[in-house]
Amino acid sequence: MAPPDVPADVEADFVIVGAGSAGCLLVDRLSADGRFRVVLVEAGRRWRDPLLSIPLGVGAVWKAPRYNWSYRSQPEPAIGGRRLFLPRGRLVGGSSMINAMNHVRGNAADFDAWAALGLPGWSAAEVLPLFRRLEDYSGPDPDDLRGRSGPLAVTEASHADPVVDAAFSAFAAAGHTALADYNGARQEGFGRAQFNLSGGRRLGADRAFLSPALRRPNVRLLTGMRAEQLEIAPDGRATGVVCRREGQRHVLRAGREVVLATGAFGSPALLLRSGLGPAADLAQLGIRLRAHLPAVGANLWDHPRVAVEFRRRRPSQLSGVMRLDRLAAALARAALTGRGPASEPLAAAHLFACSRPGLPAPNLQFLLRLFNPALGPRLPFVPPAVSDAFGLVACLVHPASRGRVRLVSADPADPPAIETSILGARQDVEDLTEGFRMAQAFGSHPALAAHHDGPLSPSSQLVEQGEIEAFLRASADTIFHPAGTCAMGPDGAGGHGQGAVDSTLRVRGVRGLRVVDASVMPLPVRGNIQAAVFMVAEKAAGLILDAARAQG
Numbered sequence: 380m381a382p383p384d385v386p387a388d389v390e391a392d393f394v395i396v397g398a399g400s401a402g403c404l405l406v407d408r409l410s411a412d413g414r415f416r417v418v419l420v421e422a423g424r425r426w427r428d429p430l431l432s433i434p435l436g437v438g439a440v441w442k443a444p445r446y447n448w449s450y451r452s453q454p455e456p457a458i459g460g461r462r463l464f465l466p467r468g469r470l471v472g473g474s475s476m477i478n479a480m481n482h483v484r485g486n487a488a489d490f491d492a493w494a495a496l497g498l499p500g501w502s503a504a505e506v507l508p509l510f511r512r513l514e515d516y517s518g519p520d521p522d523d524l525r526g527r528s529g530p531l532a533v534t535e536a537s538h539a540d541p542v543v544d545a546a547f548s549a550f551a552a553a554g555h556t557a558l559a560d561y562n563g564a565r566q567e568g569f570g571r572a573q574f575n576l577s578g579g580r581r582l583g584a585d586r587a588f589l590s591p592a593l594r595r596p597n598v599r600l601l602t603g604m605r606a607e608q609l610e611i612a613p614d615g616r617a618t619g620v621v622c623r624r625e626g627q628r629h630v631l632r633a634g635r636e637v638v639l640a641t642g643a644f645g646s647p648a649l650l651l652r653s654g655l656g657p658a659a660d661l662a663q664l665g666i667r668l669r670a671h672l673p674a675v676g677a678n679l680w681d682h683p684r685v686a687v688e689f690r691r692r693r694p695s696q697l698s699g700v701m702r703l704d705r706l707a708a709a710l711a712r713a714a715l716t717g718r719g720p721a722s723e724p725l726a727a728a729h730l731f732a733c734s735r736p737g738l739p740a741p742n743l744q745f746l747l748r749l750f751n752p753a754l755g756p757r758l759p760f761v762p763p764a765v766s767d768a769f770g771l772v773a774c775l776v777h778p779a780s781r782g783r784v785r786l787v788s789a790d791p792a793d794p795p796a797i798e799t800s801i802l803g804a805r806q807d808v809e810d811l812t813e814g815f816r817m818a819q820a821f822g823s824h825p826a827l828a829a830h831h832d833g834p835l836s837p838s839s840q841l842v843e844q845g846e847i848e849a850f851l852r853a854s855a856d857t858i859f860h861p862a863g864t865c866a867m868g869p870d871g872a873g874g875h876g877q878g879a880v881d882s883t884l885r886v887r888g889v890r891g892l893r894v895v896d897a898s899v900m901p902l903p904v905r906g907n908i909q910a911a912v913f914m915v916a917e918k919a920a921g922l923i924l925d926a927a928r929a930q931g
């Protein structure tokens with residue numbers, strides 16, 4: 380917690396806003412040589428709840444209101460007008476503390492596509508050393524492309540459930556390739572899932588990056604303090620951040636740079652509130668324009684998903700553990716030793732595949748889940764309220780649909796309006812429909828069919844395109860990977876190009892201000908995106924330090 384005596388004005392070389400995945404990494408890197416004073420400001424608090432570090436705890440913490448911004452989307456036209464729950468971590472460590480910990484770098488084609496937009500420095504070959512430097516990977520590395528000594532532990536899942544091998548047989552029978560490491564040279568194929576876990580516990584951004592940095596005298600963490608607006612001097616330089624904590628106003632001043640790391644919903648909202656965004660929208664809200672940046676809040680991409688669940692014949696390990704007496708014992712064991720059933724991550728394996736021929740890289744990711752996510756704790760001798768199941772979650776990892784984030788008022792207390800627009804593009808409906816069909820077909824393969832007594836959700840095999848689309852409309856969701864809302868864009872006419880930030884992540888039209896988080900990713904990453912967020916922050920740290928050292 381921040382001391383109660385935080386003065387009204389705080390000064391540092393760098394002010395980083397948002398202690399999430401990117402912000403924690405940045406503070407570590409920018410403070411490492413002791414030369415620069417770094418202040419990190421976070422709206423949430425720092426918690427010591429063991430459920431935040433026990434893998435099974437994800438089931439509780441990902442939606443717990445006290446750790447969450449709990450955004451809701453606007454009614455989504457392509458999915459029957461449903462409003463989606465959009466969790467975002469609101470605590471020190473950010474979403475890295477409530478996420479499912481899957482570690483997927485993405486496909487080389489993703490970063491080559493960024494570079495092809497005219498963004499120097501972001502090609503797959505150029506970002507590979509950053510991924511390597513970050514990782515401490517303990518699994519097989521046949522291509523010699525992984526890191527073995529970085530701060531970010533990456534551990535392979537080792538579930539003993541026979542459904543895993545059965546799923547692998549079904550995948551192989553359909554022509555997919557078994558991979559020793561889907562984060563290696565080839566992503567297309569299947570393998571056991573990799574996680575940011577160390578000693579059976581979550582390795583969130585707090586433990587990996589922030590905790591070591593907080594031992595340095597040049598680092599200061601201010602929690603429970605919400606950034607409301609940027610302070611921009613008349614000469615167009617961002618000089619600080621106006622914040623509020625328990626009703627008190629504070630101004631955090633940056634001698635060198637302000638860095639926004641408030642995430643794919645938070646960063647565009649903060650820029651818009653500071654007059655950096657589409658001129659017409661800001662005028663409507665009575666916000667004074669600082670720079671007309673149409674890209675701020677636009678280009679929201681996320682990965683839509685649909686799950687196919689099968690009734691398990693033999694109970695999952697988790698269904699036994701959810702009996703309250705056993706649950707208490709499993710949680711205690713996991714907390715004390717990092718071992719036992721509560722220490723196992725929730726996904727067992729990933730398959731990356733193409734929905735149609737001719738694609739440059741996989742556009743579908745399937746997660747194998749060994750239990751029914753609706754299982755809850757139950758009293759001994761009371762049967763489970765829901766059937767036991769295993770499931771294949773099909774995710775569209777290269778969607779065409781784009782949504783947006785906009786303000787509804789200038790009041791910082793009002794959450795932004797978020798339109799995910801998932802499945803808005805016809806191609807996405809067709810690709811996810813194919814993903815759904817593939818998941819159903821895997822379940823019908825004899826190897827997997829031997830482990831279930833038929834479909835649970837949907838309750839019967841769906842064949843007709845129309846009925847599958849209806850199921851998507853009723854049940855598709857996102858897998859919580861929003862990004863792209865302050866996208867990088869190449870330099871263009873007048874220096875404003877089409878991006879909110881340039882290839883060095885500097886916000887256009889202002890000096891001394893960068894955005895470093897998921898919102899700068901211009902195009903989708905094929906897979907769970909946190910590894911790429913860390914990579915972006917690692918690169919940004921180098922850019923920021925180079926500029927500061929050159930400045931003297």
Ligand SMILES: Cc1cc2nc3c(=O)[nH]c(=O)nc-3n(C[C@H](O)[C@H](O)[C@H](O)COP(=O)(O)OP(=O)(O)OC[C@H]3O[C@@H](n4cnc5c(N)ncnc54)[C@H](O)[C@@H]3O)c2cc1C
Pocket residue numbers: 396397398399400401402420421422423441466467468469470471472473474475477478479480481482483604605606607640641642643645649858859860861896897898907908909910912
């Ligand atoms: C439930 C869930 C499951 C997920 N599972 C996975 C997974 O298995 N693998 C994976 O790779 N990715 C996963 N993700 C996505 C991944 O966690 C995020 O993409 C990543 O953490 C984003 O990092 P970030 O730094 O951009 O934002 P965040 O980590 O969200 O950080 C933003 C920080 O800024 C703070 N903040 C926001 N506004 C303000 C303000 N005005 N003032 C002060 N502070 C502010 C927030 O409280 C937060 O701490 C998941 C996400 C969720 C929510």
